[in-house]
Amino acid sequence: MSFDYDLFVIGGGSGGVRAARVAAATGAKVALAEDDRLGGTCVIRGCVPKKLMVFASSYREAFGEAEDYGWEVDAGEFDWSKFHTHLTGELQRLEGVYRQLLDGSGVEIFDTRAKLTGPHDIETADGRKVSAKHILIATGGHPVRPETTNAHLAMVSDDIFHMEKMPKSVLIVGGGYIACEFACILNGLGVEVTQFYRGAQILRGFDDEARGLIADMMQQKGVNLHLGTNIVEMWPEGQEGAGGPMPTASMEEAHPTYDKTAGPVVVKASNGMTRAYDKVLFATGRSPNTSDLGLENTSVEVGRRGEIVVDEYSQTAQPSIYAIGDVTNRVNLTPVAIREGMAFVETVFKGNPTPVDHDLIPSAVFTQPEMGTVGLSEEDARDQEPIDVYCTSFKPMQQAFVGRDDRVLMKLVVSKETDKVLGCHIVAPGAGEMIQLAGIAVKMGATKAQFDQVCAVHPTMSEELVTMKEPMRSA
Numbered sequence: 281m282s283f284d285y286d287l288f289v290i291g292g293g294s295g296g297v298r299a300a301r302v303a304a305a306t307g308a309k310v311a312l313a314e315d316d317r318l319g320g321t322c323v324i325r326g327c328v329p330k331k332l333m334v335f336a337s338s339y340r341e342a343f344g345e346a347e348d349y350g351w352e353v354d355a356g357e358f359d360w361s362k363f364h365t366h367l368t369g370e371l372q373r374l375e376g377v378y379r380q381l382l383d384g385s386g387v388e389i390f391d392t393r394a395k396l397t398g399p400h401d402i403e404t405a406d407g408r409k410v411s412a413k414h415i416l417i418a419t420g421g422h423p424v425r426p427e428t429t430n431a432h433l434a435m436v437s438d439d440i441f442h443m444e445k446m447p448k449s450v451l452i453v454g455g456g457y458i459a460c461e462f463a464c465i466l467n468g469l470g471v472e473v474t475q476f477y478r479g480a481q482i483l484r485g486f487d488d489e490a491r492g493l494i495a496d497m498m499q500q501k502g503v504n505l506h507l508g509t510n511i512v513e514m515w516p517e518g519q520e521g522a523g524g525p526m527p528t529a530s531m532e533e534a535h536p537t538y539d540k541t542a543g544p545v546v547v548k549a550s551n552g553m554t555r556a557y558d559k560v561l562f563a564t565g566r567s568p569n570t571s572d573l574g575l576e577n578t579s580v581e582v583g584r585r586g587e588i589v590v591d592e593y594s595q596t597a598q599p600s601i602y603a604i605g606d607v608t609n610r611v612n613l614t615p616v617a618i619r620e621g622m623a624f625v626e627t628v629f630k631g632n633p634t635p636v637d638h639d640l641i642p643s644a645v646f647t648q649p650e651m652g653t654v655g656l657s658e659e660d661a662r663d664q665e666p667i668d669v670y671c672t673s674f675k676p677m678q679q680a681f682v683g684r685d686d687r688v689l690m691k692l693v694v695s696k697e698t699d700k701v702l703g704c705h706i707v708a709p710g711a712g713e714m715i716q717l718a719g720i721a722v723k724m725g726a727t728k729a730q731f732d733q734v735c736a737v738h739p740t741m742s743e744e745l746v747t748m749k750e751p752m753r754s755a
Contacts, residue, residue, distance in 0.1 A: 285311045287629075288402050288412035290394045290573070293320020295605040295617030296418030297378055301385040302625045310386070311412070313404060315393035318378040321420050321606070322614040324371055325438045330461060332370070333440075334646045336363055337468025341501075341648075348682035358469050360446040367441070396574035399600045403574075414600055414628055417580075417588060418617070419569040421606035425562050426453075430514050433542045434560035437462065444540075447471055447558035451547055453511060455482040457645045459563035460494070463503045464648040473503045474557065476549060478510040483645065487657035487705045493673065493689050494647050494707055500685060501648060509551045517544040517556045568607045585609055592635040593627050594620055602628070611638050642719030644712030649688065652715025654722050655703035658693050658755070666696040668751035670728070672744050676708065690744040692728065696754070699727040704745070714742050 289300045292314025304310040317324045336358070343355035382389055393405040396415065403409050423436035435443075437458050448471065452463050455477030467473040475482075475498075482498075482505070483491035499505050544556045568587045575582060579598040581589040587609035594602045602624055605617035619636065626634035642654040661667045671691035679686040688708035692701050704718045721731070736743035 283400060283413045284410040285309050285388075285412040287311075287414045287416060288394075288410065289313070289416045289418060290396075290402070291320065291416075291418035291420060291569075291605070291607070292316075292318040292378070292389075293418060293420050293605060293617065294322050294614045295621040296320070296416065297382060298618045299416055299418065299604065299621030299624055300387045301381060302622060303629050304385040304387050306625070306629045308629055311388040311390060311410070312382060313390035313392060313394035313402070315391075315405065317375050318382070318389075319371075319375050323374050323378070325441065327614055328374065329367055329371060329441050330465070331646060332367055333465045333469075334461070334648075337465045338648065340468050340470065345678070345682060345684075358446065360443070360469075364441075364443075393572075395572060396580075396601075397577050399578050399598050401577075412600075414602065416621075416624060417573065417596075417601065417603040417607055418605045418621070419573065419607045421566040421568050421609075421612065423458075423563070424565050424567050426511075426564050428511060428514070430516070430545075431562070432537060432539050433514060433516060433545045434562045435538055436562050439538045439540075440561065442540075443559075449557045450474070450559045450561060451476065451545075451557040452561045452563060453477075454563035454565075455479055455484065455507075456563060456565070457483060457647075459561075460498065460647050461645065462561060462563060463505075464498060464501070464646075467498075467501060467503050468648060475503055475505045476509040476511065477505070477507055478550075480507060482507070483651075485657075486645070486651065486653060487691065487693075487703070488659055489671065489691065490651055490653065490657075490689055490705045490707050493687060494645075494649070494651055497649055497686065497707075498647065506549070506551060506553075509549055512548045512550050514545055514547045514560065516542060517546050520546065566606070566612070568609050570607060583609070593633060594624050594636060610636075611641055613641065613643060616641060640719070640723045642715045642722075644715060646712065649686070649707055649709050650711035652706040652711035652713075652718070653704070654715055654719040655701070656693055657703060657705070658691075661693045661695075661702045662755035664702075667702065667755050668694045668696055668728075669753050669755065670694060670748040670750075671752045672748055674744075676741050677739060688741055690741070690748070692731065692745065692748065694728045694751070699729055701726055701728055701731065706742075706745075708741050710741075718742075718745065 286308035287303050287310045289296045289312040300310050300312045343353045346353045394402050397403050400411050425431040452475045463473050463475045545560050546556045548554045570586050580596045583589050588603040604620035606612045623634040623636045626632045645651040673689045691705040693703035734746045
């Protein structure tokens, strides 16, 4: 049977673009469809613009430190319009780079939505019907709003990058890394930030000691954090009781529309507090983009959370169809999606079956201070086997010199039986950079003794990773 393409990729994010390019390099005839902007969540609505906002937000504190170090500094006010214009231009540039990479690889681009009409068949929104020997779904995910009255008055993370002006006050609902990162970003940009999280501590799933220090530091730096707290109801300021619940149909939309014209929002909280905020941001989770893909026309299985179910080779129950990235809800990180795309090409187009390795993936949370982590938390490790915990928390030299109370954490979780480092957790400025390097050692199976054999780089914060001689505790 002949096909129009050897591979048709649905989704133009980092994973889909990489898979398309590498597959085309093998001589395969490849097409890719994207109905929004090339680059996907990471480049257009996630990692890249967020990290640029992290950089912008860090200068307010840096200016304060500069004064303490003897510089005469007039920081002035943050100009969102100026920054946003520059940000928009940079994202357009990066989108152009992605298009050039695909064009240069010989990948045919469909700037439209595509859906499946069969195991090998695709129909685009403009009515074109094509076939492919293999289909790769890389449609990513999207932020979701909770089903609460007047939820359309609140932003989600996608909307942050399109604000016309910086609000004076914001309520962030959620306790995951997206909520905490934006709390720190907006606080650093001079916004009065309140954060509600219904759980007992933010950053669930990360090491308890590390997330506890981040919560303390966030509050110390000005974030008004309320744990065990959630929204009871919300309404437009001046219209109490007039808003009513959203229509059922809107509740079920995959991408509910944010009312950009909304003014201040009054929020009643479960802790009894009621007040108005210029903006409300829901950072309460993400869901895979699997709606309206035509999956019902295939044997592809969908899981409980809407994710596409795949095996270790990213293959679905329909042998001709594969899926990678956030749409599979495995490890939702951009570098992971890229690696999954590379493994897919190795398996399907290079004849080298390559399972995806999801073990010991380093990651960073770009709060202020940052957290870098790889391997098991202390809590997960002690449930697995007896461990020793080596950790230290101290004031870093740069901040201690000017009398600030910032603290950092360096932590190693070590197996008692094998001496292998099971987890490394860092809370400090630049933790993301540090954990990339520490992750190499942990991935290689380094022992605590091997860490100790490395000479310290002095004076640095990270030297503590190789100078902690006695365990703080055992479990």
